[in-house]
Amino acid sequence: MVDATMMDEFFSLFVEEFGAPNSSRPVPDDRFAKYGGILPECLLSFWRSCGFACFGGGLFWMVDPEDHVGRAQDWTRGIPDWDGKALHVFARTAFGDLYAFEPESGRVLSVYCISGLLMTERRSPASRADGEKSVRSFFAISNPEDFDFTDEDDVPLFSRALETLGALNADEVYGFEPLLALGGRASLDHLRKLRMDVHLDILRQFSTPTLRMV
Structure with missing residues (x-):
């Protein structure tokens, strides 16, 4: 259940x-104490309004950063200007893409784990207000197509995966076996429900x- 009284226009x-969320769990009080002053206030208000929740049948998940400590940093090792930066994952997709906030610059970093592509804004480190703007914009302009994954014929997979493989648990993703990096095919027949932590670690090993700055 979303508390509409706590939503700003961007999250609306x-x-x-x-x-509305398909499932949700309340955010522990200690998360607000820990991440206040680190994450943008708008994101904390999203937590208050809907908790850690999944949307679109499990296509998009607002997650607990504590469940993903170090995960985004694994993907920025060796990347100039990003290696060693503090990154706090606040969302992920059914296919394991990660979205993290970097407090120093106020930017959102998108980590597309299947392809090994990282994307963020092309701008210099700025103010905390810009961090609020980045996160609000992320949610305001999002649509389900942004978070789906297409097969080798460029047809979206999520709805078919949901029907064929069933809904994901909070610790699962849809992933290809064999990995695309190892010659696998981007097809429904090669899609499986997999443990998220194990699958993302394996993807990183072969990426x-x-x-890319946009």
């Missing part, structure tokens, strides 16, 4: 696009991440 646009 997200909920209009994705619908050479590259950064």
Whole structure:
């Protein structure tokens, strides 16, 4: 259940696009104490309004950063200007893409784990207000197509994966076996429900991440 009284207009646009959460759990009080002053206030207000929740039948998940400590940093090792930066994962997709906030610059880093592509804004480190703007914009302009994955015929996979493989648990993702990096095919027949932590670790082992500024 979303508490509409705690939503700002940007998150309201997200909920209009994705619908109410399919499942949710309350955010522990200590998370607000720990991440206040680190994460943008708008993100904390999203937590208050809907908790750690999944949307779109499990396509998009707002996650507990404590469950993903060090995970985004694994993908920025060796990347100039990003190696060693503090990164706090606040969302992920059914296919294991990660979205992390970097407090120093106020930027959102998108980590597309299947392809090994990292994307972020092309701007210099700025103010905390810019961090609020980055996160609000992330949610306001999002639509389900942004978080889906297409097969080798460029057809979205999520709805078919949901019907064929069933809904994901909070610790699961849809992943390809064999990995695409090892010659696997991007097809529904090769998609499986996998443990998220294990699968993302394996993807990282066979990836050479590259950064793209937009």
